[in-house]
Amino acid sequence: MSFRSPQVLSRRGFCICCAVAVGFSSNGGWLKPTQAFAEARNTVDAIRDAAATAPVRLHKLRGNVTVIEGSGGNIAVLTGADGKLFIDAGITVTRPRILEAVNSLSRDPIKHLINTHWHFDHTDGNQWLNEEGAAILAHENTHKHLLSAQRVEDWDFNFPTSPLAAVPTAVFSSEKTININHSTLNLKHYGPAHTDGDISITFAEADILHCGDTYWNAIYPFIDYSTGGNIDGMIKAAEANIAAAGSKTIVIPGHNLPGHASPVSNKAELMVFRDMLVAIRENVAKLKRQGHSLDEVVAAKPTAEFDARWGQFLITPAFFTKLVYEGV
Ligand SMILES: [Zn+2]
Numbered sequence: 001m002s003f004r005s006p007q008v009l010s011r012r013g014f015c016i017c018c019a020v021a022v023g024f025s026s027n028g029g030w031l032k033p034t035q036a037f038a039e040a041r042n043t044v045d046a047i048r049d050a051a052a053t054a055p056v057r058l059h060k061l062r063g064n065v066t067v068i069e070g071s072g073g074n075i076a077v078l079t080g081a082d083g084k085l086f087i088d089a090g091i092t093v094t095r096p097r098i099l100e101a102v103n104s105l106s107r108d109p110i111k112h113l114i115n116t117h118w119h120f121d122h123t124d125g126n127q128w129l130n131e132e133g134a135a136i137l138a139h140e141n142t143h144k145h146l147l148s149a150q151r152v153e154d155w156d157f158n159f160p161t162s163p164l165a166a167v168p169t170a171v172f173s174s175e176k177t178i179n180i181n182h183s184t185l186n187l188k189h190y191g192p193a194h195t196d197g198d199i200s201i202t203f204a205e206a207d208i209l210h211c212g213d214t215y216w217n218a219i220y221p222f223i224d225y226s227t228g229g230n231i232d233g234m235i236k237a238a239e240a241n242i243a244a245a246g247s248k249t250i251v252i253p254g255h256n257l258p259g260h261a262s263p264v265s266n267k268a269e270l271m272v273f274r275d276m277l278v279a280i281r282e283n284v285a286k287l288k289r290q291g292h293s294l295d296e297v298v299a300a301k302p303t304a305e306f307d308a309r310w311g312q313f314l315i316t317p318a319f320f321t322k323l324v325y326e327g328v
Pocket residue numbers: 117119194213
């Protein structure tokens with residue numbers, strides 16, 4: 001989620017930025033689990049509302065690849081004579097601003113869309129992009145989740161079946177290579193990680209890696225157990241991202257802390273993210289093995305040494321502790 005405005009009010013009157021800040025200033029920086037989980041339930045509304053007001057920002061990377069920030073998950077666009085290719089579709093409400101932004105890059109029609117996974121902040125715009133002319137490609141599990149109603153337990157949110165125009169028409173299971181606009185794109189399924197349908201996309205010539213939501217830069221990541229994600233899979237995906245990146249690779253995270261000059265990242269930061277996941281997983285697993293309840297584990301602050309860097313936005317330390325606890 002890329003919130004550009006300092007205060008974001010949801011339809012339910014929830015201000016996610018303020019709530020996080022308040023949570024940190026009281027009770028030694030911690031919300032009670034019940035408070036934190038109540039916040040999490042408003043995440044979907046908060047993301048939609050943020051996209052409604054957030055500026056859409058373009059960041060040109062290399063080799064005709066540009067990142068669009070401000071419409072849910074980070075979108076990558078490849079321009080060229082074969083037509084524009086989008087990686088992820090963002091939130092529908094930003095359609096006019098995204099069109100204006102990508103028209104400023106080139107006049108190539110929109111022809112291709114790849115979804116990194118099924119979550120609404122990456123696929124909500126599928127329908128309008130399809131109407132513009134994009135054929136949609138995704139992992140077979142992403143296709144499955146978009147074809148039927150989904151419940152995400154940890155967001156306490158039910159998503160309806162997607163309209164047919166929003167459903168991918170081409171799927172793959174393990175790996176796929178495509179050549180578009182003189183670029184070689186390698187698509188690879190991570191296995192269960194953030195969901196069960198996450199894929200990485202590598203632009204070989206430009207040396208750019210889009211990680212989808214297996215990588216959140218400077219934010220604790222969400223893990224969707226309802227559709228097949230788990231903490232150990234997130235750690236495996238982080239390892240795969242590190243292995244796929246070289247010292248010069250531009251790494252696109254699914255989400256990043258807003259307010260930075262650029263949303264992109266690199267291999268060194270991927271390693272810091274992996275180390276954070278591994279350390280917190282071990283801290284939480286040890287406490288759970290000792291027989292502690294979720295509330296007791298949250299109270300023990302197993303993320304404390306990482307909260308200053310990772311726990312300041314969207315996914316609170318208590319909420320992330322719960323997500324790890326579920327999987328160990
Ligand atoms: Zn996601």
